[in-house]
Amino acid sequence: MNPQHSEDEELVAGFKEPKTKESAFTSIVKKYQERIYWQIRRLVINHEDANDVMQNVFIKAWNGLDNFRAESQLFTWLYRIAVNESLSFLDQQKKRSNISIDDSGLHLEEKLQSEKDFDSNKAVWKLQLAIQQLPEKQRIVFNLRYFEEMGYEEMSKILETSVGALKASYHHAVKKIEDYILNH
Amino acid sequence: MNSSKTILSETQAISQAVANLPKTNPFTLSQEYFELFSINLLRTIQQSEQKALSTPENYFSTFPSKLLEKIKEENSTAELEELSPILAGMQKQNPFYVPENYFATFNATPKKEQTIIRSVFSYKRIIRYAAAACITGLLIISYTYNQHNATSPLAAQQKNSASDLSLESIIGYLDEVDDVKDDNENDTPITAENNLLVDINQETIRQVLQEIPENDIKQFIDQTGSTEYKSLN
Numbered sequence: 181m182n183p184q185h186s187e188d189e190e191l192v193a194g195f196k197e198p199k200t201k202e203s204a205f206t207s208i209v210k211k212y213q214e215r216i217y218w219q220i221r222r223l224v225i226n227h228e229d230a231n232d233v234m235q236n237v238f239i240k241a242w243n244g245l246d247n248f249r250a251e252s253q254l255f256t257w258l259y260r261i262a263v264n265e266s267l268s269f270l271d272q273q274k275k276r277s278n279i280s281i282d283d284s285g286l287h288l289e290e291k292l293q294s295e296k297d298f299d300s301n302k303a304v305w306k307l308q309l310a311i312q313q314l315p316e317k318q319r320i321v322f323n324l325r326y327f328e329e330m331g332y333e334e335m336s337k338i339l340e341t342s343v344g345a346l347k348a349s350y351h352h353a354v355k356k357i358e359d360y361i362l363n364h
Numbered sequence: 365m366n367s368s369k370t371i372l373s374e375t376q377a378i379s380q381a382v383a384n385l386p387k388t389n390p391f392t393l394s395q396e397y398f399e400l401f402s403i404n405l406l407r408t409i410q411q412s413e414q415k416a417l418s419t420p421e422n423y424f425s426t427f428p429s430k431l432l433e434k435i436k437e438e439n440s441t442a443e444l445e446e447l448s449p450i451l452a453g454m455q456k457q458n459p460f461y462v463p464e465n466y467f468a469t470f471n472a473t474p475k476k477e478q479t480i481i482r483s484v485f486s487y488k489r490i491i492r493y494a495a496a497a498c499i500t501g502l503l504i505i506s507y508t509y510n511q512h513n514a515t516s517p518l519a520a521q522q523k524n525s526a527s528d529l530s531l532e533s534i535i536g537y538l539d540e541v542d543d544v545k546d547d548n549e550n551d552t553p554i555t556a557e558n559n560l561l562v563d564i565n566q567e568t569i570r571q572v573l574q575e576i577p578e579n580d581i582k583q584f585i586d587q588t589g590s591t592e593y594k595s596l597n
Binding site: 202205209210217218221227234235295296297303304307308350351357 | 381387398401406
């Protein structure tokens, strides 16, 4: 068995015991918080928004861990919650600001531009601007593959999409980003 | 996780330009954030759980009924005070008596209704119809009989003889009847009531008194002490 998986199982078992519940939960949060945070942050851009979404993710984890079954990996389960929470946050934000689906990239671009040290001439920021032009699904796939270096199998469990569809999404995403960088 | 080399080669195969881009993170974040996140998160969870447990027992289950009761009470009291301050000041006590443990032992299930079976052929009903038929028959017979008598020769003769009477003979008959009536009225005996109506003058009284012996009159005056006799004489 994968040592990572067995460690997660121990943490989940510890969470289910009242005496070790809080300590086990703290260990789970500390183990995954950074990866979850950056996945959220790349989607919502703003730190305050990312912090709100991450809190919701771990509160949901607190409420659902008692019923968590070891069939799926803890990390995969937490990532799925993170992606869903990020997307529903962005949906709510669009509704609140009356932003159409077509303009959602522009909205995120504005948020990027308000980031500290933003410089559109720098390649790192240009890449981020290019990512914001992608449709939601391609944006998630690109972030998970390019930055998180996640395998397609695991990604397919998180996003509940076939490996072939994910490969196609990644391909399209890379091509669009290339096009953006070459033209800007 | 896939190896970085595999992903890099995949990206290079799609776009050399994207593969060459730096993967450095442009976003900034304070160093303390991840150190404090788990502590802050646990505090938030504990606060939300404490909030959830801070309501009194049965608070939510009894809240609607309590609220309605209060609204009702306030409304009715204010209304009554406006309409009649005297009535509003009176104590609201229920004078009616309910047997002990009535509500505790009250059985809400209704009793099974007994089905009343009514016979289609009732003797009573038949007798009633028969009696009604008999009465109707008697009425018809008597009416027919009277009609028959009215059309008989004797009845016709009586009718004809009445129409033959002349006006003079009818007047004569009526005069005779009046005379007989007057005679009967004269024969009416004088009762005490009738006597009061007789007109008695002083002459009549004097004649009556002359017929009475003088000794009897003196004796009567001595007994009663009346002076009326002297003045009469």
